[in-house]
Amino acid sequence: MKKTILTSVLAIILMVTITSCSSVQVVADYDKQVNFETFKTFAFYKPGIDKAEISDLDKRRILRAIERELMTKGLTKSENPDLLVSIIASSRDKIDVYNNYYGGYGARWGWNPYYYGNYNTVSTSTEGSLYIDLIDAKKKELIWQGQGVGYLNGSNMEQKEERINEFVKEIMAIYPPGRNK
Template sequence: MKTIKNLLMLFTAVIALAGCSSLRTASDYDKNVDLNGYKTYNFYQKGIDRVRLNNLDKRRLIAAVEAQMNAKGFTKSDKPDLLVNLFVVAREKTDVYGPGYYGGWGWGGGWGWRSPYWGGGGTYVNQYIEGTIIIDFLDPNKKILFWHGQGSGFNLDNFTKREERLNTGVKEILAQYPPNAIAAK
């Protein structure tokens, strides 16, 4: 019985960790804007100054965006066609994992699932700060937002492989630009 209980707790922990690691991305754009006209970029400095990250992570985020923009064929310029604006939104998350295999199931009477020998296990609580990274493309001449991308699900409390996770997240967000490339796949 103890082996089964340990296996179920391990399975629950694996499922919980798998659920926490997934990044949810989305994007939107102005369908009236010709995206082919944009070849150069730079960062919207007022937006960068307001990003609520420590300086290490802010530099990592900017470097990740630069790497992806360069990979897409954009060139960084002092007089850019588009400005990249960044936001980071954080919120406190609490995940509660309980012994889902105990109580309510089985035949009762002290046997089967409700057996007192089965045990109830503990309740596990995981509290962390979840971040959403928002990347906006602005046209400095028309003064409009023409593309918006975001990725939610970054665990901002976890410092393990943080730079790698930021790079992967930015890559997944910017994979949605240009939108026509997504539709062609």
């Protein structure tokens, strides 16, 4: 009975820990000499996007989300853009091993009758990184780069699309520099 309760409590703690890691951590770097208010139009930089090593379906999901976010910021898509948008995406598997000791007082020294022992818990997750690059179309220079890192969860298409939208929204929330979210 005690073992079942303890196992349930540990499982709940592990689940809460894993789900609390679902936020996206974002950072940006940019050229401080650039006046970002002058950029009004954008287009996608096909050569850069083609190099991203993710599925074409995920590329389209990311590009739609970026387009939506840029349009909410007042930019318009154009054949003669001020900004070119490129992406870099990657993922890596993370494996965490937890050594869980449980037992009563004195169990480490072998004299407690309620000693249960040790067991290991292994969890795997996938951490993804998404870089969004904004390039000055006239100068062909990178002027802003946003990066989002977070756990990729979701086994179905809707969850995947929701997570991609979250990544892009969090990254684009810090563009342009100096503007509040």
